[in-house]
Amino acid sequence: MKFAHFLVALVVLALASSIATAGDPSPLQDFCVAINDPKAAVFVNGKFCMDPKLATAKDFSFSGLNTPRYTGNKVGSNVTLLNVDQIAGLNTLGISLARIDYAPNGGLNPPHTHPRGTEILVVVEGTLYVGFVTSNPDNRFINKVLYPGDVFVFPVGLIHFQLNIAKTPAVAFAGLSSQNPGTITIANAVFGSDPPINPDVLAKAFQLDSKIVSYLQKQFGGNNK
DSSP states (O other): HHHHHHHEEEEEHHHHHHOOOOOOOOOEEEEOOOOOOOOOOOOTTTTOOOHHHHHGGGOOOOOTTOOOOOOOOOEEEEEESSSSTTTTTTTTTTEEEEEEOOOOOOEEEEEEETTTTEEEEEEEEEEEEEEEETTTTTTOOEEEEEEETOOEEEOOOOOOEEEEOOOOOOEEEEEESSOOOOEEEEHHHHSSSSSSSOHHHHHHHTTTOHHHHHHHHTTTTTOOO
């Protein structure tokens, strides 16, 4: 039965394919600074291409995604992302895949965004409470409890999360509409930036005492010395 669920999860890949549109292609990195020296340049998609005649099956495959991952960390989750860095054949194809493992009783894939990809998630084990928040000014919170076989879509760029609300481990697979969707975990980015953001900025933005901000920055490695 688990093998059947695994096969169903892989179907998510077909649903995450990008739709071709006219105009400039979507960026596949945070920024691309123009440069005149071709010897110091890289392609916009971040990868060079090998001679197609030299490609083999290993360039299009990955083994071991059926293996449970460690979830004994602070948030109780583990994301195994298969993007162009793990499967070279994904280059220019606009798609990637992730396995997410959640610890029992509150394993959390914390609030984060994918700046370059929409995510479609299918639950294969466990019970997940998931949701995303729409952009300003509405900031609507759209959420749902998912069970095995349920599917949920997180639109590109919107803050979203998944929480395991069951007493047993949970597993989900996600397809993303980019070979390099990127991930910005909100707490890590805000309180763990390098160098740290001035605590006065965060104190005013979050309406917190500056001492609380400094504490949070220490927790996330953004200690302001």
